[in-house]
Amino acid sequence: MNNRINALTEWMKDQGIGMAFLTSPENVFYLSGFLSDPHERLLGIAVFQEAEPFLICPGMEKNEARKAGWEYEIIGYSDTDSPWELVSRAISSRAEAVHKTAIEKEHMNVERYEEMKKLFPAAEFVPAEDKLRQLRLKKDKSELEKIRQACELADFAIQTGVEEIKEGKTEMEILAAIEYALKKKGVREMSFSTMVLTGQNAASPHGTPGETKIKKGDLVLFDLGVVVDGYCSDITRTVACHDIGTEQEKVYQAVLDAQLKAIEAIRPGTPCSKIDQTARSLIAKAGYGEYFPHRLGHGLGISVHEFPSITETNPLLIEEGMVFTVEPGIYIPGLAGVRIEDDIAVTRTGIEVLTKFPKELQIIK
DSSP states (O other): OOHHHHHHHHHHHHHTOOEEEEOOHHHHHHHHSOOOOOTTSOOEEEEESSSOOEEEEEGGGHHHHHHTTOOSEEEEEOTTSOHHHHHHHHHHTTOSOOOEEEEOTTTOOHHHHHHHHHHOTTOEEEEOHHHHHHHHHSOOHHHHHHHHHHHHHHHHHHHHHHHHOOTTOBHHHHHHHHHHHHHHTTOOOBSSOOEEEEGGGGGSTTOOOOSOBOOTTOEEEEEEOBEETTEEOOEEEEEEESOOOHHHHHHHHHHHHHHHHHHHTOOTTOBHHHHHHHHHHHHHHTTOGGGOOSOSEEEOSSSSSEEEEEOTTOOOBOOTTOEEEEOOEEEETTTEEEEOBEEEEEOSSSEEEOOOSOOSOOEEO
């Protein structure tokens, strides 16, 4: 079995878990190498203490699962089959009885949970999320290389967006130019819906781009990410269209100072809480504490928002191999919205900043 499944199996033995049945596309990908969006159809991996695992997926994707490198049984089904009957048979051929079973309680919906209960009415279902988060927490060399490539493309996307800024252009026009340029480079998927927000819209941390036109004196916020071979990047930059006011510049500088100091604080053995507190205290000292409403950052990998959460209350110690964002922001309605975000990989002795686009305030004329 591969190392990831071995690690999961060892945990199952330690916890007395007979089977794990995992259904989120992210964790199926992590364990199998098979990346799929099955929509409403069932996708899953069953892992056992001793017996070989199996993967179930729509039959039309069976060949893709094999090409992805999954070397164990693949059960493909048609739209007229009952996938749960196939699951039941496959499990029964591997285990005489199923008692303690690990599932992703955060992902499995009620309908699927009820199907599992019908199949195994005596089973105890326990959450697998904590263990899977631990397994995915530290990235190996292959994962880091994919994230680096995704970050390089994110830098390119920001550069494209900045070059498109012109008074009178709409947010959606610039967004379209960014994604078109990425498509020409072979990018099929973004990490999330690209954000280009100008003026008042930038003061909403998760605003929605639309037909708002850029005006002189606007701050323009870009937040985007690119997926490479299943791994995400996530970058935010804020730039100015022509000259901006003194208070807007002060806000920008407060965010930049906080972001740089927080990055300086990252070392193996440092608590997540200290990193958040470093940025938060500087923003509060500058007089904008109430306008920084979110955590400092989040883990990054197969999902754009992963474990750990970089908050002022998280005591988790930073370790080599972790990848996460650092993204302080200040959002003042009627004045300014500024966020600066980088992706950080933790090394044995320090860090590698994976996103490289410049952060000093750029004034586009």
